[in-house]
Amino acid sequence: MIHEVPIFHVDGAILAWAIVFVICLAVALLVGFVASLSAYGLGGPKMFVRILTGGLRDLIQVSPRRIGAIATLTFKEALRRKAFLIGLLFLVLFMFGGWFLSGTDLDKPAKPYVAFVMTAMSFLLILMSLLISCWGLPADIKDRSLHTVVTKPVRRSEIVIGRMLGYSTVLTIILVLTSLLGYAWIRRQVPDAAQNQLIARVPVYGQISFVDRNGEPARSGVNVGDIWEYRSFIEGGTKARAFWVFENLNVDTLRRAGNLRLEQSFEAFRTYKGKVDEEIRYSLWLLNPEKDLRVLVDRYPVREFTTDVSDAVVEIPAELPSSDSDGGTVNVFDDLMPNGKLVVEVACVDEQQYLGTAQNDLFVRMPDRTFLGAYAKASIGLWLMLVLIVMIGTTASCFVKGPVATLLTATAIFVGYVFKGQLNEMLLQLQSKGQILGGGTLESVYRIFTRMNQTTPLPENAGTDLIKSLDQGGFGMLRVINLIMPDLTYFNTTQYPANGFDVPFANVLLPSILITLGYFLPLVILGYFSLQLRELEHK
Amino acid sequence: MSESVIEVRNLSKVYRDFWGRPKVRALNSLSLDVKKGEIFGLLGPNGSGKTTTLKLLLGLLFPTEGQVRILGRPAEDVEKNERIGYLPEESYLYRFLNADETLDFYGRLFKMSSAERRQRRDDLIKLVKLEHARKRQLKEYSKGMTRRIGLAQALINDPELVLLDEPTSGLDPLGTRDMKDMILELRDRGKTVVMCSHLLADVQDVCDRIAILFRGELKVLGSVQELLEAKDETQIMTSHLSEEAKREVEEVLKKHGATVKSVSHPTATLEDLFLRTVAESESRPGRRFEPGERPSTENA
Numbered sequence: 001m002i003h004e005v006p007i008f009h010v011d012g013a014i015l016a017w018a019i020v021f022v023i024c025l026a027v028a029l030l031v032g033f034v035a036s037l038s039a040y041g042l043g044g045p046k047m048f049v050r051i052l053t054g055g056l057r058d059l060i061q062v063s064p065r066r067i068g069a070i071a072t073l074t075f076k077e078a079l080r081r082k083a084f085l086i087g088l089l090f091l092v093l094f095m096f097g098g099w100f101l102s103g104t105d106l107d108k109p110a111k112p113y114v115a116f117v118m119t120a121m122s123f124l125l126i127l128m129s130l131l132i133s134c135w136g137l138p139a140d141i142k143d144r145s146l147h148t149v150v151t152k153p154v155r156r157s158e159i160v161i162g163r164m165l166g167y168s169t170v171l172t173i174i175l176v177l178t179s180l181l182g183y184a185w186i187r188r189q190v191p192d193a194a195q196n197q198l199i200a201r202v203p204v205y206g207q208i209s210f211v212d213r214n215g216e217p218a219r220s221g222v223n224v225g226d227i228w229e230y231r232s233f234i235e236g237g238t239k240a241r242a243f244w245v246f247e248n249l250n251v252d253t254l255r256r257a258g259n260l261r262l263e264q265s266f267e268a269f270r271t272y273k274g275k276v277d278e279e280i281r282y283s284l285w286l287l288n289p290e291k292d293l294r295v296l297v298d299r300y301p302v303r304e305f306t307t308d309v310s311d312a313v314v315e316i317p318a319e320l321p322s323s324d325s326d327g328g329t330v331n332v333f334d335d336l337m338p339n340g341k342l343v344v345e346v347a348c349v350d351e352q353q354y355l356g357t358a359q360n361d362l363f364v365r366m367p368d369r370t371f372l373g374a375y376a377k378a379s380i381g382l383w384l385m386l387v388l389i390v391m392i393g394t395t396a397s398c399f400v401k402g403p404v405a406t407l408l409t410a411t412a413i414f415v416g417y418v419f420k421g422q423l424n425e426m427l428l429q430l431q432s433k434g435q436i437l438g439g440g441t442l443e444s445v446y447r448i449f450t451r452m453n454q455t456t457p458l459p460e461n462a463g464t465d466l467i468k469s470l471d472q473g474g475f476g477m478l479r480v481i482n483l484i485m486p487d488l489t490y491f492n493t494t495q496y497p498a499n500g501f502d503v504p505f506a507n508v509l510l511p512s513i514l515i516t517l518g519y520f521l522p523l524v525i526l527g528y529f530s531l532q533l534r535e536l537e538h539k
Numbered sequence: 540m541s542e543s544v545i546e547v548r549n550l551s552k553v554y555r556d557f558w559g560r561p562k563v564r565a566l567n568s569l570s571l572d573v574k575k576g577e578i579f580g581l582l583g584p585n586g587s588g589k590t591t592t593l594k595l596l597l598g599l600l601f602p603t604e605g606q607v608r609i610l611g612r613p614a615e616d617v618e619k620n621e622r623i624g625y626l627p628e629e630s631y632l633y634r635f636l637n638a639d640e641t642l643d644f645y646g647r648l649f650k651m652s653s654a655e656r657r658q659r660r661d662d663l664i665k666l667v668k669l670e671h672a673r674k675r676q677l678k679e680y681s682k683g684m685t686r687r688i689g690l691a692q693a694l695i696n697d698p699e700l701v702l703l704d705e706p707t708s709g710l711d712p713l714g715t716r717d718m719k720d721m722i723l724e725l726r727d728r729g730k731t732v733v734m735c736s737h738l739l740a741d742v743q744d745v746c747d748r749i750a751i752l753f754r755g756e757l758k759v760l761g762s763v764q765e766l767l768e769a770k771d772e773t774q775i776m777t778s779h780l781s782e783e784a785k786r787e788v789e790e791v792l793k794k795h796g797a798t799v800k801s802v803s804h805p806t807a808t809l810e811d812l813f814l815r816t817v818a819e820s821e822s823r824p825g826r827r828f829e830p831g832e833r834p835s836t837e838n839a
Contacts, residue, residue, distance in 0.1 A: 058617070069647035073633065080635035080676070144631035148692060151597050152648040153620040536599050 006424070008490065008511040017518045020483050024522065055529060058155040066154055067162040074166020078132060083170060086128055090178045093120050109194035110186075111498050114375075117182035118494035122382055125175060126413065129386045133167050133393030134405035141536055150536065160394060160527035167390040172383060179379045183372065200374035200502035203263070203363035206244035206344070215239035224269045224354055231358045233269055236280070237351030243287075246364050249340040253366060255333045260316040261365040262344065267356035268302040279304045280353050284314065286336045287343040295320050295330050299349055313365065369502045377503035381493030384512040388486060388519060389413060395523040399530035415481070416488035423482050430475060440471025486515055544700050544731045545573035545596065550605035552591050552755075565591040567755045568605070573733055573748075578726050580746035580763075581735035588755040589735035590628060593704050596733075597625060610700060621649065624698035626689050628705045634678035638669050638688050641677065642695055649696045663691040666721065682709035690721065701725060703734040707741045712813045719745050740810075743767070773797075776805065 032052075036044035078084070137159075140146040149159065190198060212218040213235050221232035221242065234240040254260055268280035279301035286295050297316055320336075322328040330336065344362065348355035392412050396405035415423070430436050438444055438454035446467055447454065458464040490511040496503045503509060552566040566588040573579045581589040594600045596607055598614045607614040610622050632641055642663060646656035664673050667687035677685060686709055693701060706722065707715045722745050725732055736742050742749060743763060751759040759766065780788070789799050812834075819834035820826060828834065 054615070065650075066648050069644055072647075073636075073644055076640070077633070077635055144627065144629070145633050147597075147599060147627055147631055148625070148645070149648070150599070151620055151623065151625040152645060152696075153617050154648050155617055535601055 070162025071166035078170040110197035115498040129389045133390040135402040137397040138402040156531040157528040198371040200369040202366040206246035208359040213238035231356035233354040236348035236353040242357045244344045246342040262314040269354040281349040285345040374497040378493035385491035395527040398527040542575040543572040546608045553603045577747040578732040580742040580749040583752035587752040622699045624693035624701040626693040638673040
């Protein structure tokens with residue numbers, strides 16, 4: 001299953017970036033102004049303006065030649081310090097990894113191999129990017145090698161950018177080599193019978209809606225008691241239906257392919273044993289509400305007893321027999337897909353049995369692309385994340401020492417990769433309901449010590465008012481962290497080739513590119529001023 | 540020698556602790572000028588503030604009070620570094636680079652074409668006598684070799700002003716002599732040199748003017764010649780005199796009211812003797828000196 005990333009709106013994202021950037025800039029200017037006043041009195045503002053104009057000049061007048069020199073130096077440093085030996089580690093992993101992977105996923109035998117390669121690359125390269133970017137500059141400052149550089153006509157912005165570029169180049173080369181090695185290994189290791197799973201499916205997902213057993217619109221299907229509410233169930237032998245609406249389909253591409261392919265991953269839920277040697281079935285219609293057309297495609301078994309992924313595909317020919325009694329046909333592309341819009345209706349055939357459906361359980365499968373292409377795109381996603389980590393690590397190392405910079409960057413990765421989704425959800429809940437179940441940190445502590453459950457209202461008194469107010473401050477901090485921390489969930493491209501999907505550009509690669517670019521300027525500015533205002537020789 | 544290359548006015552530096560409380564006053568109201576084309580020495584015992592001064596000039600430290608202008612620009616101005624060369628106390632270079640790569644890297648930081656860099660690199664490696672080790676990584680260099688390549692990187696941009704922090708530290712007598720010769724050559728080519736050192740003999744040998752610092756305060760400032768000259772005494776050096784001639788000279792001096800304080804043979808410096816011995820040994824391998832015998836000055 002693919003873990004869906006939030007839909008990325010480019011316009012909204014750019015606007016949000018601009019707003020956060022301007023706010024951060026304004027706060028930084030204010031803090032700098034106040035600090036200059038408190039440190040230097042009335043002469044402070046003059047110094048503040050001088051530093052600011054100098055900074056602006058240093059950020060604009062960067063020299064590609066000097067940046068290139070520093071980047072080359074960084075590259076040579078990594079080369080001479082044998083950073084590329086990490087490739088050998090991959091070789092060892094690949095040599096013996098196959099022993100433990102065969103037969104670990106009967107449903108998708110190719111998946112463990114692809115996931116192993118991508119995950120191994122991610123972990124090792126993320127670790128490497130973290131270490132080299134966080135320790136390089138502090139080591140330079142500690143060894144005082146940087147003194148011989150800053151006493152040349154080198155702007156601190158050039159040092160920051162040069163370092164970022166150098167580390168990124170090192171990681172790019174390692175990533176390219178390990179990706180090639182990994183690809184060859186996958187092709188060699190995946191069993192012959194599963195080689196056909198090395199594909200890149202291109203899904204187009206639709207919007208799901210339900211009608212209940214009486215044919216009335218419903219928010220969802222039936223909950224059959226499954227604690228995981230991902231799927232919603234429709235009752236068999238009734239008017240209960242699930243509808244999918246697919247928009248903006250490229251009809252010409254589908255027409256060239258000659259047929260319409262739908263792929264499903266429905267789940268059956270039996271309320272009684274029934275015929276155990278027969279699968280629960282579902283029926284599938286294609287609709288054109290504009291022409292009032294409703295064409296039954298066929299009845300299909302739910303994949304209850306099989307591990308073969310190929311039978312999950314429903315191939316619909318271009319011509320379907322019309323539901324009318326005249327014996328005519330309906331052209332799927334001309335009659336059922338006006339303006340690239342397709343409506344699919346699904347019902348459970350067997351009475352008193354249920355069909356579990358989720359929005360992503362049915363998708364239009366566009367013509368497949370090559371696995372190599374998907375693998376390359378996934379590697380690009382990983383590369384963008386490495387570049388982002390390098391940028392964060394280098395910037396952190398401009399104002400703190402190596403261990404602290406590593407901790408700081410690791411925290412950013414952890415929050416961005418693991419907690420960002422939860423953080424978003426929590427803040428959305430706060431925004432929509434005005435509170436979070438169980439309250440904030442202090443309220444939670446209060447509830448633990450007073451043994452009060454999450455739903456019981458707090459007693460009204462000055463103490464609890466204070467707790468709530470302080471928690472609101474904490475939520476404010478969380479909002480700021482959520483705005484500043486990068487959302488790394490978009491960069492998780494491993495799952496796509498591992499599950500046989502193409503990496504979507506608009507919703508995965510484009511956000512990754514924009515996020516990486518979006519952090520470049522603020523991080524360079526932060527790194528520059530941190531290095532510029534730092535006394536390199538301070539005792 | 541009238542144009543000021545460095546102007547320091549009331550320069551003070553206070554090191555503070557983590558909480559911003561004053562810890563050490565490393566420099567206190569220092570004011571001095573360094574003129575174009577001179578070799579200026581900053582002297583003082585350890586902790587007197589000479590390296591702090593140098594780092595304030597370079598913008599590696601920020602002054603607590605006072606102003607610094609170098610080549611007409613403030614210390615924090617990056618542009619001034621186009622015309623400056625700096626040799627740090629320890630040659631803090633990138634140890635994984637070799638000599639060629641080191642000079643090429645520092646050359647790329649200036650507006651120098653590839654051909655210019657190559658030419659300059661070859662000239663400097665020859666100047667600091669590292670032709671035999673130009674492809675070796677700096678981590679394999681001895682301290683003396685590291686100082687030499689450090690000087691070469693300081694001169695990569697043919698600077699107008701060279702700042703040298705303890706330039707002869709860690710060098711053997713031959714290396715020290717070479718370094719001093721190079722410093723003198725720089726002055727002869729019109730460069731201004733500021734060096735700080737606690738090796739007084741080296742400073743005396745090369746500096747035109749000196750400043751002596753003690754606990755962050757300027758104690759003495761002036762030309763070496765003027766500061767060391769004993770104007771109330773006279774020294775006459777002649778070729779060898781017989782005992783009788785010496786007595787006659789003493790008589791003449793007494794007649795003019797002078798007091799003869801001492802009459803002796805002049806002694807060479809230990810540095811001269813060492814250099815002569817090495818030079819003689821190089822020109823005549825296998826030669827051993829008898830006890831009391833001295834190497835000739837011909838090969839020195």
